[in-house]
Amino acid sequence: MNKTDSMKTEGTQNGTFQVVDATVMGWILCFGSFLIISTNLLVAISLVLLIRKQGCRSWCFVLNLALADILVGFAITVIASDGIHPRTSPMQQTDCLLRMAFVTCPTAASILTMFLISLDRYVAIKLPLRYSRVSGRWPTGGSLLLLWLLSLLVGFLPCLVRRMQWQDYRGTCTFFSVIEPRSIILIFCGCFFPVLGVFLYFYLDILIIACGHQRQIRRARKAGARHCQPSRYWGHVKALRTVALLVGCFTLSWCPFFTVSVVQVLCSDCKLYRFLENHLWLMGLSNSLINPLVYACWQREVRQQIGTMFAHLRGDTCCSASVSLHRCYSDRPAPSQMGSLSRDNVSMPLTSLSVLEPTAVAVPLTKPAVSDAC
Secondary structure, X not given: OHHHHHHHHHHHHXXXXXXXXXXXXXXXXXXXXXXXXXXXXXXXXXXXXXXXXXXXXXXXXXXXHHHHHHHHHXXXXXXXXXXXXXXXXOOOHHHHHHHHHHHHHHHHHHHHHHHHXXXXXXXXXXXXXXHHHHOOHHHHHHHHHHHHHHHHHHHHHHHHOHHHEOOOOOOOOOHHHHEOHHHXXXXXXXXXXXXXXXXXHHHHHHHHHHHHHHHHHHHHHHOOOOOOOOOHHXXXXXXHHHHHHHHHHHHHHHHHHHHHHHHHHHOOOOOOHXXXXXXXXXXXXXXXXXXXXXXXXXXXXXXXXXXXXXXXXXXXXXXXXXXXXXXXXXXXXXXXXXXXXXXXXXXXXXXXXXXXXXOEEEEOOOOHHHHHHO
């Protein structure tokens, strides 16, 4: 009897700990999704303004990255709601598959967009003469369309292929409880490691080119060419530094998840699914928060545009809250100019401003000669 009671107590404690873990994870995901959506939305607005101002096609890829990360944040919100408010009834397998697909699809789009950004910078440095033709409206739109088609295929493939679905589904909606682990891990690793290899090839090749250009500049300076103008090449190299930081953060965020996934596939006795779902997957999703922070803090154009946006917001608040209009509008006389006028003229109502010199002169109503002259 005592053994039975102790077993019941242990089972109750384990169930309580599982509920607490799910609730804590739900709040963590909820807070993370709020940060992901807000930061990426701020960067997306600044990128839209930059595209309208400069018309640069390369910013379209960065905007697509921000939109994909926003969708990741919304998908996480749905999962977080189940952790905060647990379901009383088991979820259907089809609904769980769709939920995981809506998480996987924007995540794959975010990863592939970083590949497109790196490819764009690589072509700009490697083939500068062809870059203007390659980076046109139709190639940019076509590449983004192909990217989202591939992302939809990767995300919804478990919904379409029956063999990728876990046959022993018991109503608990987690990633590896509804999707057959080996098949989806093989697909993920087959996409991740080739993309990572291409990233490394791009940057090693560009590093060799940059070292060659640096040697040429040093030779020109030694020869006495002090007035050599920097080419647009170095602008692309500076932009590539930001992309390199993005790829580095992406590698640190997702590489542990995919590496442990390979270990799980090779080691059938290892039970690493909970570690993958609860820790490494969350670490990978943090990459969607790192991306906008990198652009907001590292990329000069985006940082300046965000500063301009906040400056306009502060200016609008000043105009709506001020009592005197001359504090907001620049066409009013400055205080230094008003000080040069006599007190009698300033106290009279103004009908017009006649600009004779750079200073503005107030004309009172009691002088009809001015109106005749006009």
